[in-house]
Amino acid sequence: MTKSVKLILLFLILFSLGSCKKERTSWDTEWAVPLAYGTLDLNDMIQDSIFAVNPDSTLNLIYTGNIVDLNFDSIFKIPDTILREKIALSINLDVPPGTSFINQVEERQFDIEGAQIKELGIKSGGATITVKNPIATGVYLTLTLPGVQKQGSNLSVTAFVPAGSSANPATFSLDVDFTGYMMDLRGANGNSWNTITSVFDATSDPNGDTVFVTNQDSITIEVAFQDILPDYGRGYFGNQIFSAQDTIDLDFMRNFVSGSILIDSVNMNLNIRNGLVVIATGVVNQLTSINTNYGNTVNLNHSILGQNININPASGAWSTLSPFIYPININSGNSNIQSFLQNLPDKLIMDYNFQINPLGNVSGGNDYFYPQSELAVELELNMPTRFSTSHLYFIDTFNLEINQNPESTRITNGELILSGDNYFPFDLHANLIFLDDQGMAIDTLFASGSLVAGIPDFNGKVNMPTFSEVSYLVDQNFMQVIDKAKSIVVWADVNNTNHPLAYDLYDYYSIQFKIRSNIGLKVEF
């Protein structure tokens, strides 16, 4: 290596020397900033429910939902049906071009078990029509369904099927949408049911040759009905029995998981609602309150349970349809509804039997259903929000996304401080559980205390909120796992220190809260 090269290398090495840092620069900081604010009222805590304000500003909890819901699709189904026809000449003859050589009327029945349907309105569904032609000329085939009409016009489809042979018939397929059509299922003479009439017309290709057609040359037509869903029907719906145990989720109760609640009074209705123009009977065998968190069940005791109920048909038609409603009132005086609800059910199970046309075809085939028709049992709860709680545990879950940049800043320790003005006459002690993307708990922040209850006056009414603060300590371990947290569960103990003294809840009750942080932040770069 020459002296010159050595010199250049030396210079290049020196040139490359920079002010490289040997370790990262870091320091600790303390930050106190507001993080969030908000107001929690009953609507936030008890979701999917409606509160009605009484003249004295107290609240009533109102909940309405169907426990049983039998619509037309539940009562009978139109099965996927294939109507297959082979049409042929009765004699052998030469067929010149442009000649209608077959015109044939056929009837086929839908296999609707137990029902004799005269008329159907189609909400959705369709059919695939497939034609196979063995004749040595092209054929224009027209399929007309005279009883299937929309806006006064019959459903009619014409297809050109190329020439084929007996060994290798030509095939043509076409999808037809039946949505919005009205189907007359009384057959060609008008006194049948479940019957569809079709007319086939075959005309030879006007541009083809004269061909010799024998009575063995059958054109095959296949109409495959698929997913026919009606929204109107007339006929005899049959004598059918529907027995089941249906479960309903009480979403508005799902946040209460344990503890006890003392409910002052309850008024609940079970409304049996018949929107079908058909006579029915029903029996509610059992209604059960289930707390899936505890596994506790409470059966409702009420005189109507197990009794046969006659259910009249709905009245009116189409837009004037008026369902028949059979109300069953359940209250604190005629049932054990309080303990039924104090079980904090998040599910109800109803065991029931319903029967339509128990006396047979007494309507002369004039049962009706309309698009809005259903046979349902509706739960209607209307209760004053007057209760007491003893360590009633309430949970709610929120999505969470925390993105620290450990390359530049890292929370080392600190605390979150929750302060609030609480009107509710209940203490609220809320712990925070952090879950990973698998729903597994990865850490918990425990509250240092409770948001203290508002103080009721001698009438049990809180006129001024109580201010209090609680803190959540954040340590190194928490910060190491916090990035994995995808959701946060608020686990709150709602407790009345004067339990079992019950209090009314007023429309202005809320918790106005603020969350601020005092955190240690390590800055690194």
Added chain:
Amino acid sequence: MRSYLIIIAFFSFGLSNAQLYHGFAIDSNFQDKKLVIDFQTEDYYGTLNIQNIMIDRFAFGGYIDQHTKDLTSHKLTQNNRLGGETYSQITFYDYKTNLFKKERLGYYLGIGYRNYVNGNITQDVFNLAMYGNAPYLNQELNLNNTRLQNLAYWKLNFGFFDKKYGSGGNISFLYGNRFIKGELENGSFYANDEIVNLKGNGQVSFSDGSKNGLGAFNGWGVSVDFNWNIPINWFKTKAIIQLKAENIGFISWNKGTTTYAVDSTYSFYGFDFSDIINGNSALNNETDWMDSLNVKETKGNVMTWIPARITFAKVIDQFSERKLQSTFGVRMITTRDYFPQIFAGVYYRPVNWFAVGATLRYGGFDSFDGGLRLDFMAKDFFAISISTASVYGTFSNKGYGRSINVGIRGTIK
């Protein structure tokens, strides 16, 4: 190939070491000189009120403890200028060629990398950044006149020089590598348990962040340097007065340059809880943040003047027969954070192969300090110089800047 030592001034023609050490010039006959390779590095920083113990942590890494923060904070005022640069350059001098057929004119080619920073950090900004806001709840922090600029660029230069006195000049193509410039003319920060109030009037620009590393090209520019060494009579002997202007030019940063401008007051009370649980929080939306703060974002070319350096001084004549010489002068860098610097010193050369120099100075990014220089010259092959413009700061954590410069020069032909 014949190589031999060139005992000339290391620090002529706009090279950095001379710039810092203050004033050297040449006066010699270069008729028989050949090709010379010269390497110079200049690394320094200075601050008015921030001691080295703090700056070192930023420059070289390490944990900044409470004591260090307290020590610094207590010394700060609203004017705490700071600045520094690292600069390295390799230059090839051709003494053999007579440029434009003039015997006294040579030329040179060089490449260098300059990373320059200057700014002003107010006491409240420092405290906020280093302690966080928790110790300052219910106090309004003054963020006025906070600024920071960082420029990094490659410099490819071609120049000519006078072989006798070292006067000359060059034109340089600048290859913009990185640019950050932020300034808050007026600003304040206030926080308590319920609110954070930010007031601000300023802007920040930065070059395309997607291009990193020394090779990133984010703009281009042009600059010129010139150096005029004037021989004069000085107390019955000869001396040289030097007028030098360096880095007079600009860089146009390319279209990827982003500028954020803000002139607003923003109050933050925390996120609305209902927004958080409904997924509508600005927490996850950068655009909402920007709108809330009334920040205007623009992208496009930004033209900046690079900080120029201007020196007027009586400089050392490296080829003077006197063993002891004096030097003094004044220097300026064209940024708001550089206080005009005056300096004076002596240079003693007892033997041919060794010389030592010392200066005192006031001004610059810091205030008062001394300089020291050691030159070693091995005849016929190699010369090296080590110097500092901050003797106290370089060797003490209590100083307000550090400076290390190295120069190596040798012949390759």
